[in-house]
Amino acid sequence: MEAAASNQRRDWTSxxxxxxxxxxxxxxxETETELRIGEIAxxxxxxxxxxVYFIGTIHTPWRSRADCPKRGSINxxxxxxxxxxxxxxxxxxxxDHRRLQVLYWMHDARRDLVLQTPYRTGTTTGTFALRSPxxxxxxxxSIVDLVAVDDVxxxxxxxxxxxxxxxxxxxxxxxxEQE
Amino acid sequence: MEAAASNQRRDWTSxxxxxxxxxxxxxxxETETELRIGEIAxxxxxxxxxxVYFIGTIHTPWRSRADCPKRGSINxxxxxxxxxxxxxxxxxxxxDHRRLQVLYWMHDARRDLVLQTPYRTGTTTGTFALRSPxxxxxxxxSIVDLVAVDDVxxxxxxxxxxxxxxxxxxxxxxxxEQE
Numbered sequence: 001m002e003a004a005a006s007n008q009r010r011d012w013t014s015x016x017x018x019x020x021x022x023x024x025x026x027x028x029x030e031t032e033t034e035l036r037i038g039e040i041a042x043x044x045x046x047x048x049x050x051x052v053y054f055i056g057t058i059h060t061p062w063r064s065r066a067d068c069p070k071r072g073s074i075n076x077x078x079x080x081x082x083x084x085x086x087x088x089x090x091x092x093x094x095x096d097h098r099r100l101q102v103l104y105w106m107h108d109a110r111r112d113l114v115l116q117t118p119y120r121t122g123t124t125t126g127t128f129a130l131r132s133p134x135x136x137x138x139x140x141x142s143i144v145d146l147v148a149v150d151d152v153x154x155x156x157x158x159x160x161x162x163x164x165x166x167x168x169x170x171x172x173x174x175x176x177e178q179e
Numbered sequence: 180m181e182a183a184a185s186n187q188r189r190d191w192t193s194x195x196x197x198x199x200x201x202x203x204x205x206x207x208x209e210t211e212t213e214l215r216i217g218e219i220a221x222x223x224x225x226x227x228x229x230x231v232y233f234i235g236t237i238h239t240p241w242r243s244r245a246d247c248p249k250r251g252s253i254n255x256x257x258x259x260x261x262x263x264x265x266x267x268x269x270x271x272x273x274x275d276h277r278r279l280q281v282l283y284w285m286h287d288a289r290r291d292l293v294l295q296t297p298y299r300t301g302t303t304t305g306t307f308a309l310r311s312p313x314x315x316x317x318x319x320x321s322i323v324d325l326v327a328v329d330d331v332x333x334x335x336x337x338x339x340x341x342x343x344x345x346x347x348x349x350x351x352x353x354x355x356e357q358e
Contacts, residue, residue: 050284051227053315090293092305114269126271128349136232137347141320168316170307
């Protein structure tokens with residue numbers, strides 16, 4: 001289902017990246033084929049409808065899902081977003097914004113559950129009623145404070161994801177966009 | 180680059196879906212091969228790194244980019260999100276939330292510009308300093324008010340995208356998530 005990374009890219013498979021709400025799901029790689037009571041998995045469509053490029057890598061202090069905060073805080077540690085060289089010029093003007101929206105790909109999450117029973121609550125509910133990383137398209141969105149732009153590295157506060165998470169987008173927060 | 184839609188899916192290509200910030204970019208299908216003064220296009224990577232499933236269709240009153248509001252409003256019209264049947268069960272519990280985050284795919288937008296000169300401002304800046312739909316991964320995020328869940332249709336207020344836009348995710352807004 002997932003296209004292979006090109007040779008120039010990092011080996012994403014070596015960086016598990018279940019991030020946002022990871023504490024709520026608390027699902028480890030070893031148990032991803034198991035279902036908890038009440039959970040239902042479906043057969044995914046045979047092929048995706050569109051392709052996503054990984055455009056950089058997010059570096060955080062958190063090396064395991066258990067370490068990740070449940071929710072990012074603007075009082076949290078500075079994290080670094082290392083953009084791939086290809087997109088360098090697209091950072092022009094980013095430093096004029098104070099708040100950014102960061103989209104990233106939780107590539108290690110299974111995508112086939114329609115009902116989930118988070119470990120933390122023990123209550124079974126639909127995937128779309130949860131912010132769990134386990135969902136058809138494992139895309140997370142964080143609003144962060146911009147600290148600095150240094151070459152192709154963007155320093156921010158407010159992330160909650162694992163070190164090594166693939167970046168898929170970076171844009172001014174709606175409230176920060178210049179009119 | 181984009182995988183072909185399966186036979187069961189709608190023909191997305193017949194529904195141009197440049198949405199969020201469409202007024203800012205004001206780029207029509209006819210002019211997408213042209214560059215404005217200052218704009219720079221790059222050669223995209225030969226293949227994507229991950230695949231996205233279109234999981235439903237967003238229905239709005241806006242049939243052309245010029246009709247779309249620049250920004251969705253919770254005082255705006257009710258829009259309908261029609262989820263594909265495959266994901267029906269994943270809606271369980273959604274009605275318990277008042278605010279949702281909707282992610283959708285602006286599949287008609289070109290993805291190769293690193294510098295853009297929006298028609299509205301005439302100022303050239305980097306793609307990541309804009310919320311333009313023209314970006315490496317054309318994913319938009321909207322926060323909406325939930326009006327009703329009726330079978331596989333979710334009615335909301337606050338969208339700003341074109342009728343026919345492919346849905347890629349639906350989750351409780353961070354402020355609406357149950358603790």
